[in-house]
Amino acid sequence: MNSCEPIEVFYNIRTDIDKLQYASYILKIVEDITNENDSSYNILQLLLNTIYTISETEMNKDLVIAIFKLRLMSIIGFTPNITECVNCHSKENLTHFSIKSSGLKCEICAKQDKSVISISEATLYAIKYIIMAPAKKLFSFNVPDESIEELKLISKVYMEEKLEKSYKFDKIFS
Numbered sequence: 001m002n003s004c005e006p007i008e009v010f011y012n013i014r015t016d017i018d019k020l021q022y023a024s025y026i027l028k029i030v031e032d033i034t035n036e037n038d039s040s041y042n043i044l045q046l047l048l049n050t051i052y053t054i055s056e057t058e059m060n061k062d063l064v065i066a067i068f069k070l071r072l073m074s075i076i077g078f079t080p081n082i083t084e085c086v087n088c089h090s091k092e093n094l095t096h097f098s099i100k101s102s103g104l105k106c107e108i109c110a111k112q113d114k115s116v117i118s119i120s121e122a123t124l125y126a127i128k129y130i131i132m133a134p135a136k137k138l139f140s141f142n143v144p145d146e147s148i149e150e151l152k153l154i155s156k157v158y159m160e161e162k163l164e165k166s167y168k169f170d171k172i173f174s
């Protein structure tokens with residue numbers, strides 16, 4: 001951002017309690033992480049892009065938060081393995097995401113792992129996109145509703161496992 005950027009950029013967030021709550025939720029997470037991390041430029045860029053998306057677009061908020069969490073984990077060094085099964089290295093039938101092994105697992109290996117979450121093909125592509133996309137295009141995609149549910153679960157559990165902390169989404173006003 002250049003220094004002339006007006007504060008009005010996040011205008012909508014000040015007029016919408018729901019958007020404000022999502023924004024304060026992600027701020028809470030970032031606040032914890034920046035103290036002990038040196039990727040602060042990338043984190044700040046992600047934070048601004050996320051708040052911008054919450055503020056200025058109608059993108060599904062659960063999806064925005066899930067993207068934010070997964071991307072944040074990869075910025076701070078917990079990039080999941082998304083190219084092959086973390087166990088047998090197969091590139092086929094990647095039907096699960098393993099929380100404990102930090103990456104994808106094929107159908108067979110997933111049977112031995114209690115921490116796996118089953119994923120649809122749309123979710124598989126979404127996870128790859130979230131990890132690989134250029135920062136500016138991070139929020140430029142959409143997925144079916146069932147994928148949003150899967151991404152929401154994976155990003156939540158994965159982040160909690162890596163940060164060893166849980167973040168409850170509290171409604172400030174309901």
Ligand SMILES: [Zn+2]
Pocket residue numbers: 085086087088089090105106107108109110
């Ligand atoms: Zn496997």
